[in-house]
Structure formats: C-alpha cells, structure tokens
Amino acid sequence: MVKWTQTVTAKVLGIGVLALLMTIPLMQVSGLVSERQQLRETAVAQIAQGWGGQQVLGGPVLTVPTLTQLMAVDNRPPQTLSGSESMLADELKMDVALAVQTRSYGIYTAPVFVSTVKISGQFRAQDLAQFRRASNAQWQGSKAELRLPIGDLRGLQEVSELLINGRPARFDSSADRLGPWSNVVVPIDLDALADQPIDVEINLKLAGTESLQLLPLARSTDVAMRAPWRDPSFIGAALPLEHQLDAKEFSAHWHMLDLNRSYGQHWTDAGNGLDGALQASTFGVQLYQPVDVYQRNVRAGKYGLLFIAMTFVAFFLFEVLKRLRVHPVQYLLVGAALATFYVVLLALSEQIGFGLAYTLAAIAVVFIVGGYAMAVLRARRAGLLLGGVLGLIYAMLYGLIAAEQYALLIGALVLLVMVALMMYLTRRIDWYAYVPMTAGPTTTGSASTEPPVPPPAIMERS
Structure with a gap:
C-alpha cells in the first residue's frame, strides 16, 4: 500500500517546512547587519567627537x-x-x-x-x-x-x-x-x-x-x-x-x-x-549617502525567504518533471549556500562597495549551487539550467534593490509571473503519485530484482 508520505504532495509540504527553517539563518544575518550598522554609527560618533x-x-x-x-503676603516684606x-x-x-x-x-x-x-x-x-x-x-x-x-x-x-x-x-x-x-x-x-x-x-x-x-x-x-x-x-x-x-x-x-x-x-x-x-x-x-551599504543589505535580506523558496521550487520541478529525486538534506545544503550569500554580500560590501560585492557573491553562489545540482541531479544540462535560473533570480533581486520607489510594484509582478509559471509547469502532475526515484546506472550480466518505480502519473486532458 502506498504511504501518504511518499506522494508528491508530501514532498511539497516537506520542502515548504525546509524553506521556513531557512528563516533562522536569515534572521541571524539580519541581526548581523544591524550590529554592523551600529558599529558604523559608533564610528560616526567618534568622527563627530573631534570634529562636531x-x-x-x-x-x-x-x-x-x-x-x-511679588505682592506681600501675611505681613511679610515683598x-x-x-x-x-x-x-x-x-x-x-x-x-x-x-x-x-x-x-x-x-x-x-x-x-x-x-x-x-x-x-x-x-x-x-x-x-x-x-x-x-x-x-x-x-x-x-x-x-x-x-x-x-x-x-x-x-x-x-x-x-x-x-x-x-x-x-x-x-x-x-x-x-x-x-x-x-x-x-x-x-x-x-x-x-x-x-x-x-x-x-x-x-x-x-x-x-x-x-x-x-x-x-x-x-x-x-x-x-x-x-x-x-x-x-x-x-x-x-x-x-x-x-x-x-x-x-x-x-x-x-x-x-x-x-x-x-x-x-x-x-x-x-x-x-x-x-x-x-x-x-x-x-x-x-x-x-545623504545614497550608496549606504547597510540600507541595501537590509533590503536584500527582506527578499531572502522568497528567493530561497523560488530556488527550492526550481529543484522540485526538476525532480518531478525529470523523474529524479533530491534528498531533504540536499535541499538544506542548497539553502545554506543561499543564506551564506547574504553574509558574503555584507562582508564584501563594507570593503569594495555594494554593486561589485553583489556581483561577486552572486557569481560564487551560482557556481556552487549549479555545480552541486550537476552532481545531485546527475545531469550537466540540469545543473547549468538551474545555475542560469539562480543567476536570473539574483539579477531580479538586484533590480528590486536598485528600484527604490518601484520595488514593491516590480516585486509583485515578478511574484505573479513566478506563480503563473509554476502553475503552468505543474498543470499535469498527479499530486497523489509516488515520489519518483533517480534512475541508477544499468548493470550488465544481471537483472535487478527490484520492481521499477512508476513515474508520476500525468493527468490526461479532457
């Protein structure tokens, strides 16, 4: 009998829980940004101490x-x-x-x-x-x-x-x-x-x-x-x-x-x-200093959970549509790499400016996650495609940070497009199907006694 935990729906819920767990390191990064900002304010106070x-x-x-x-009271002198x-x-x-x-x-x-x-x-x-x-x-x-x-x-x-x-x-x-x-x-x-x-x-x-x-x-x-x-x-x-x-x-x-x-x-x-x-x-x-790195780091961190979730969704789509399987620990490792991006961004932006720091940190994370995806999914093309998707996500994030007055509008449109794209790509998935297993290499001279795992059922068009 098929267990409910082996269905695609259970996998989606598990990925959602993992994405929520990634809010813990993101909150730590947010606290680190606040701490560094306080250090800057202390430094400014030191400058003002001797200057004004x-x-x-x-x-x-x-x-x-x-x-x-005053008028005299009780015969006292005024x-x-x-x-x-x-x-x-x-x-x-x-x-x-x-x-x-x-x-x-x-x-x-x-x-x-x-x-x-x-x-x-x-x-x-x-x-x-x-x-x-x-x-x-x-x-x-x-x-x-x-x-x-x-x-x-x-x-x-x-x-x-x-x-x-x-x-x-x-x-x-x-x-x-x-x-x-x-x-x-x-x-x-x-x-x-x-x-x-x-x-x-x-x-x-x-x-x-x-x-x-x-x-x-x-x-x-x-x-x-x-x-x-x-x-x-x-x-x-x-x-x-x-x-x-x-x-x-x-x-x-x-x-x-x-x-x-x-x-x-x-x-x-x-x-x-x-x-x-x-x-x-x-x-x-x-x-006013419009290139204040801490303001931009704070704004980048606000979209952290959204873009970690988008990356997890991209992995999940490859897992389901390509009949592969990714372990939850591998999702966590990818999430850790994505959270590390914000620490690297903060550290580099204090030294070389926000724009260059963002570029270097994004390139590093794209190469790490893309290379890891090649190994996990056992497909070079899938790794390159996921790396390209992640690069596109970071490009959109930078656009949101740079567009100060239109960030909400752009973010809302991007989110709408991503939801529509996910609905389109998953329109034929049977969410009650088995979770697919990664196809292993064939063995010559012997046949496997394990029955093949059926692929996810596809809903027929009416």
Whole structure:
C-alpha cells in the first residue's frame, strides 16, 4: 500500500517546512547587519567627537534680565523674583556655504563639512519699546545680551566678524541654553542705545557631521545655502522654496515667516513647551549617502525567504518533471549556500562597495549551487539550467534593490509571473503519485530484482 508520505504532495509540504527553517539563518544575518550598522554609527560618533556633530544654528536672540515684584503676603516684606525675557529679530538673513569632505574611522566613512556663514539681523526700535511696555517686569537693560544658539560648540572654528550697530564686539561662552542648544553671548546695553534699532552682523565658520539645520528666529527669515554635494536630503519643518541640483553641487533657498512656526516673537524665560516648539521649527539639509551599504543589505535580506523558496521550487520541478529525486538534506545544503550569500554580500560590501560585492557573491553562489545540482541531479544540462535560473533570480533581486520607489510594484509582478509559471509547469502532475526515484546506472550480466518505480502519473486532458 502506498504511504501518504511518499506522494508528491508530501514532498511539497516537506520542502515548504525546509524553506521556513531557512528563516533562522536569515534572521541571524539580519541581526548581523544591524550590529554592523551600529558599529558604523559608533564610528560616526567618534568622527563627530573631534570634529562636531550634527549642527543646529540660529539667529541672534536678545535676552533681557528682569525683576518682578511679588505682592506681600501675611505681613511679610515683598519679594523680588528675577527672570528674563527674550525677543527675536525682525529680519534675519543667513548665507551658508558648505565645504564638504569625507572622513574615515576604520572601514567606516561619514561626510563632514565646514560651513562659512554670514548672518545679518535687525531688531527694530519700535519692537523693543513695545515689548518693554507689554512686560509686567522691570527690564534691566544694562545687563542685556545677544545669544547665538549653536548645536555643538566643538564645531565653532572661527568668528571672523561680529558687529553690533557697526561696532566690533566679541562673543563669550555661557552656561545658559536656548532649548536644548548651547549659546555664545555678547553683552549689550539697551539703556545706552536710547531706543535705537540693533543691527547685528556675524561671520563665522562652523564644522559639523552629516547635517546642518537652522532656526527661524526672526519675523522674516531668509536663508541661502550651497554645497558641493549632489545628494542632499532637505529635512525639518520647511522645504526650500527653490533648489537646484546637478552632478556636483546643490543650492537652495528658504524663506520663513513667524506665522510658519508655533511660537511668537517674545517670550518670558523658557518652558511652557518652548523647547519642543523650537526643535519642531528647525529646517536644513542632510548630506545623504545614497550608496549606504547597510540600507541595501537590509533590503536584500527582506527578499531572502522568497528567493530561497523560488530556488527550492526550481529543484522540485526538476525532480518531478525529470523523474529524479533530491534528498531533504540536499535541499538544506542548497539553502545554506543561499543564506551564506547574504553574509558574503555584507562582508564584501563594507570593503569594495555594494554593486561589485553583489556581483561577486552572486557569481560564487551560482557556481556552487549549479555545480552541486550537476552532481545531485546527475545531469550537466540540469545543473547549468538551474545555475542560469539562480543567476536570473539574483539579477531580479538586484533590480528590486536598485528600484527604490518601484520595488514593491516590480516585486509583485515578478511574484505573479513566478506563480503563473509554476502553475503552468505543474498543470499535469498527479499530486497523489509516488515520489519518483533517480534512475541508477544499468548493470550488465544481471537483472535487478527490484520492481521499477512508476513515474508520476500525468493527468490526461479532457
């Protein structure tokens, strides 16, 4: 009596279980990719440690110390509460030119830059008078200061010019912060200005790693930026009004109003959600690296199970249609070779780039699996054909990885075609038939006493 486990259907189910088992090494490879990506992030942090991290730069903010008289309670003498109030400029213009280079830490690289920034801002006299009248506290105008927020002070290389109403001044360090960012400050005497406007001119050099974001700290903020980098990623609260890209550089222009942000021109102290509002208003550019090997390795791994299953299906079709037989251990060995492809791809791509690494890893696995198929199926033509099918599969996988925006569409069409092809090739298979045995070599002089194993039954057309 024929056992159910000897049917073609049982073989298909067994192959499916083997394919699912291959998710274990694929998950291990995915974890390895994440680990290597974390090592790269650690290397980038080491580069930023001595150069300057991801930078944020704002315009000058006028901060005035205040004294508030509290009402007497229970016959106690009145108390005086010290604080501060800040106001923003009416106009702010920033001209930013980035000089970009790539720095390495071991095998890892990161784009770094030195930005030459020209800042000009104006505080109107009528705004100063209005905010002073609207304040419930006493302004200490002689102790006011202009603060310039900077994300990472380690990157501040030079302040070549600082002019306040045409007179040179000098920044000092400060422990005070604006939101999450540090400040450099310059004292200013509002009482001596006698309700005059304040014009500020700043020229500086600021170094950083991977990204530069700006703060719209004025009623009207106008920013022009340019850099020799062909793959900018514009990030933050606002996209540029206009930008130009070519093979070597980009330029961009932003214009923001106070109406485009969630905080006003004047506030008392910090808090009340101001930190979050300031962070949400940043905008700028990230020096995007489109050839990031880890992103592509992650995307390749997502299709790992699909392509292992497709390779197993190709072996199964040869096994059934050519009346051969492949042992489950041989399927596992083929699956192990396919999983090893992703480890080799990761290791090589860190050294020689993703495209060349993918080509070399795919060629190696195609030759290994194709040669093994020749031995297992005992047919050179079958091995060559399976090797060609596997090469075609890797070519399709690379197309899916390269087609970032159309990967889902291409993958869906490929999957549909493969399912249709499998249905066409297996349309005449009797799934209740015996599993075929591989035909052995003939022996001269004696006849085998074993009865021949019948081939899979073929359903007749009606």
